[in-house]
Amino acid sequence: MCINTNREIxxxxxxxxxxxxxxxxxxxxxxxxxRPSKSMTRLxxxxxxxxxxxxLLIIGDNVYDxxxxxxxxxxxxxxxxxxxxKDATDSFGGTxxxxxxxxxxxxxxxxxxxxxxxxxxxxxxxxxxxxxNDPIKASEDETAILPRPLGVKDDEATxxxxxxxxxxxxxxxxxxxxxFYYKKMAIYTGLFSLILTGVFCSExxxxxxxxxxMLGIFWQQMAFIGHDLGHNAVTHNRIxxxxxxxxxxxxxxxxxxxxxKRSHNVHHIATNSCTYDPDIxxxxxxxxxxVLVTTKLFSTYANIYMPLSDITHVLVKYQQFLYYxxxxxxxxxxxxxxxxxxxxxxxxxxxxxLIWRQNLQIMSLAGFWTWLLALTLSLPTWxxxxxxxxxxxxxAGILHVQIxxxxxPMETYTGVTYDDSLNGYLRTQLATTLxxxxxxxxxxxxxxxxxxxxxxxxxxxxRHNLRRVKEILESFCKEHELxxxxxxxxxxxCMVMDTLRETAKSTKDFSxxxxxxxxxxx
Numbered sequence: 001m002c003i004n005t006n007r008e009i010x011x012x013x014x015x016x017x018x019x020x021x022x023x024x025x026x027x028x029x030x031x032x033x034x035r036p037s038k039s040m041t042r043l044x045x046x047x048x049x050x051x052x053x054x055x056l057l058i059i060g061d062n063v064y065d066x067x068x069x070x071x072x073x074x075x076x077x078x079x080x081x082x083x084x085x086k087d088a089t090d091s092f093g094g095t096x097x098x099x100x101x102x103x104x105x106x107x108x109x110x111x112x113x114x115x116x117x118x119x120x121x122x123x124x125x126x127x128x129x130x131x132x133n134d135p136i137k138a139s140e141d142e143t144a145i146l147p148r149p150l151g152v153k154d155d156e157a158t159x160x161x162x163x164x165x166x167x168x169x170x171x172x173x174x175x176x177x178x179x180f181y182y183k184k185m186a187i188y189t190g191l192f193s194l195i196l197t198g199v200f201c202s203e204x205x206x207x208x209x210x211x212x213x214m215l216g217i218f219w220q221q222m223a224f225i226g227h228d229l230g231h232n233a234v235t236h237n238r239i240x241x242x243x244x245x246x247x248x249x250x251x252x253x254x255x256x257x258x259x260x261k262r263s264h265n266v267h268h269i270a271t272n273s274c275t276y277d278p279d280i281x282x283x284x285x286x287x288x289x290x291v292l293v294t295t296k297l298f299s300t301y302a303n304i305y306m307p308l309s310d311i312t313h314v315l316v317k318y319q320q321f322l323y324y325x326x327x328x329x330x331x332x333x334x335x336x337x338x339x340x341x342x343x344x345x346x347x348x349x350x351x352x353x354l355i356w357r358q359n360l361q362i363m364s365l366a367g368f369w370t371w372l373l374a375l376t377l378s379l380p381t382w383x384x385x386x387x388x389x390x391x392x393x394x395x396a397g398i399l400h401v402q403i404x405x406x407x408x409p410m411e412t413y414t415g416v417t418y419d420d421s422l423n424g425y426l427r428t429q430l431a432t433t434l435x436x437x438x439x440x441x442x443x444x445x446x447x448x449x450x451x452x453x454x455x456x457x458x459x460x461x462x463r464h465n466l467r468r469v470k471e472i473l474e475s476f477c478k479e480h481e482l483x484x485x486x487x488x489x490x491x492x493x494c495m496v497m498d499t500l501r502e503t504a505k506s507t508k509d510f511s512x513x514x515x516x517x518x519x520x521x522x
Contacts, residue, residue, distance in 0.1 A: 039112040042087070042150055046419070049085030057088040058113060065110040071354055074238060078266040078301060082276050086418040087153065090425035091269055093165070095459055097236065116153055151420035157480040158421045164476055165458065173465045176234055180464040184225065191218050199375055205387055208379060212388040216395025219331075222252045223399055224447030224463070230261055231459045242356060250364035254372070256338035258361045262353060263337075266301060268459055272412045272432035276300050279407060284312035285326060286319050288499055289412040290506035297414070302347050313507040320500040327404075328397040338365060401493070406434045406452035409495035410485065427482070429456040434495075435486035440467065453484065 040048075040056075040063050049056035055067040057080070070077035075095065083091065093101075168174065191214060198211030228234050229245035245257035263278045270276035272288075278301040280288050287293050293316050296308045315322065340346045341353075342361045355361065379385045411431045417423035436450035448455065451466035454473055461469060477484040487495060 038110075039114045041114045042116065042153065042420075045113075046085040051081040051084040055080060055084045056110060057083050057086065057092075059089050059092050059105065061113050062105075062109060063111040063113055064105060064108040066108055069108060071352060073354070074356070075265045076262045076353070078262065078276075079269045081300070082266055082270045082416050083418065086416060087420070087424060088418065089154075090158070090162070091418065093162070094425070094457065095231075095265075095268065097232075097460070116150070151422045153420055155421035157482060158424060158426055160476070160480060161426050161457075164472070168458070168461075168469065168472070173469060174236075174458075174461060176236065176462045177464055180462075181225070181234060184221075188218060188221055188225075191221075196375075199378060199388070203380055203384075205384055208384045208388045209391050212391035213395045215388075215392040216398075219253050219392070219396040220399045221444075221447065222248055223255070224449070226253065226255070226257060226260070227448070228463050230257055230264060233460050233462050236460065246357070246360055246364050250338075250361060251367045254338065254365065254368040255334050256342055256361055256365060258355050258358075259338045259341035262341065263301070268456060270416050271429060271456060272407055272410055273414065273416060274412055275414045276416060278302070279403075280412065281306060283307050283316075284309065285315050285322060286500070287316045287503050287506075288408050290503055291412075291414065293503070293506050303351065304347060310508075317504050317507040319504055320497050323496070323500060324401070327400040328394045330400040331393050331396050402436075402446060402449045405436060405489075405492040405496060406449065407432060409492070409499045410434055426457070429453065430477070430482055430484065432456075433485070434492060435470070435484075436492055437486045437488050443467065453486070 042058065045056050045058055045063055048054060051067075051070070053067065054065065055070060057064050057066055066073075066080050070080045073080055195211050195214050195218065198207045198214070202208070225234075226245055226249040229241045229248060232238050232241045234244065235241050242257065249255050249257035249260060267277050267279045272280055274280065274289050274292055275297050278299070281299050281301065283292060283306045291297065292306070293308065293313060297306050298304070299306050341348045342355065342358065342365055344353075344355070376385050376389050379388055410433060417428045418425060421427070430453065433453045433456045435453045436446060438446060438450050443450070448463040448466055451470055454461065454466050454469045457473070458469065474484055476482075
C-alpha cells in the first residue's frame with residue numbers, strides 16, 4: 001500500500017501548462033504586500049529549500065521563507081519542516097483562518113512563483129525503493145529533492161476543491177453552533193456526577209466497575225471535544241480554544257493538548273508517511289507497511305531512527321493478535337508522552353519546541369493525576385480500586401481503535417507528497433484516510449472520527465457540520481472521478497487486521513533470527 005511519490009506524469013497531463021490559482025484565491029490578499037524582486041520555479045524551490053538554512057514554501061503564486069518562523073509557529077515547527085520545498089497552498093488554507101493570510105504572509109514573502117512552462121524537472125535519478133529517491137530524503141537533513149518530472153500544479157479537481165471550500169464558507173458551514181457544545185458539556189457533567197455517585201455512595205464491586213466504565217466513556221467523549229478544540233474548530237480563536245483545550249485535555253483526560261498538537265498537526269500534513277507521521281510510527285510493536293520492518297527509517301518526528309531489532313520482528317510478526325490488547329492500555333503511553341513533552345524529557349528535551357504556556361500545561365496535568373488518584377483511593381478496598389481503574393482505561397481504549405481505523409489500512413509512503421496535483425493535498429488526504437459509515441444515532445459514539453476524510457480536507461470544520469459535508473464531498477468526488485473511501489465499523493476493523501497480517505509476513509523467520517543471534521554470539 002504505497003503512494004507512488006516517484007510516479008511518471010500521465011500522457012494526457014501537460015507539464016508545461018501555466019496553472020496558477022484563481023485571482024486572489026490563495027495569494028496573500030493584503031494590498032500592502034511588497035512585490036518580490038526575484039522569481040523561482042517550483043523546481044527551484046524544491047532544489048534550494050532546506051529546513052535548516054532556507055525553508056521555502058509555495059503558497060498560491062508566491063514563495064515564502066519560513067526559516068526563522070519555524071520555532072515560533074503555533075502549529076509546531078515540524079509542520080513547516082515537512083512542507084519545505086513543497087506546495088503548501090491547500091494545507092495552509094485548510095489549517096489557517098483568512099486573517100493569517102492577510103496579515104502574516106507578507107512578512108515572509110521571498111519570491112514570485114514562475115509559471116510552469118519556464119522549466120521542468122530532470123528525469124534523472126528515478127530508481128525506486130531507495131531512501132535517496134523519496135520526495136524528502138528520510139534522514140536528518142530532510143533536504144527536498146524531486147526525483148520525477150513535475151506535473152500540473154493546479155488541475156481541474158484542485159481548483160474545483162478550492163471553489164467548493166469558498167462555497168462552504170459562504171454557506172456558513174465553518175461557523176460553530178454553540179448549542180451543540182453546551183448540550184454536550186451538560187451531558188458530560190451529568191455523566192461525571194454519576195461516576196462520583198457510584199464511587200462515594202456505593203460499596204458494590206459491580207457499581208465500581210460500572211463507574212470505571214463510565215469514566216472511560218467520559219474520557220472518550222472529552223477527547224472528541226479536545227480534538228475539536230485542538231483544531232480551533234470551536235471558537236475559531238486559537239487562544240480561547242487553547243485554554244479550553246488545556247482544561248478538557250490536560251485536566252480532564254490527562255492528555256496534554258500541547259503534546260497532542262505537536263503530534264497531530266504534522267499527522268495532518270504528512271498523513272500516513274512512514275517517515276513523518278507519528279500516528280503510524282509504532283515500532284517495535286506495530287507496522288502498517290513492510291518498509292517499516294525491512295528498512296531502518298529515520299523518524300523526523302522523534303528525530304531518531306526507528307527500532308529495527310529482533311524484538312521488533314518478533315512483535316510485528318504477531319501484531320494482529322496484539323492489536324486489541326495493546327489498544328486497551330495504549331492510554332498509558334499517551335500519559336507518558338504528555339508528561340515527557342511538558343517536562344521536556346526524552347527526545348522532546350532536544351527538539352527545541354515552542355511549548356505554549358508550559359507551566360500551565362504541567363499544572364493541569366498534575367491536577368488530573370491529583371483528582372484521578374484521589375477518586376481511585378477513596379474506594380474502600382484495593383480490589384474495588386483495581387476494578388474501577390482498569391476498566392476505565394480499557395473502555396477508553398476504544399478511542400485508540402477508532403483513531404487507527406481511519407489510517408492503518410490506507411495507503412502509505414515515505415517522505416512528503418505535495419509536489420503537484422497528482423500527489424497534492426486533495427489526493428493525498430483522499431488516499432490515506434477512511435470514513436466509517438454509520439447511522440446518525442451512532443454519531444455520539446464516533447465523535448466526528450467517522451468523518452475523517454472530510455475532517456482531513458477541512459480540519460477547521462465544526463463537528464456538527466461534518467455529516468452534511470460528507471454528502472457534498474461524495475458528490476464532488478463522483479463528479480471529478482476521485483476515490484472516496486468508506487467502510488462500516490466492522491469492515492474497517494477487518495481491514496486493519498488484514499493490513500497488520502499482511503505486513504507481518506515481511507518480518508524475518510525465526511530461523512533467520514536464530515542464525516543471526518548465533519553469529520553475533522560466535
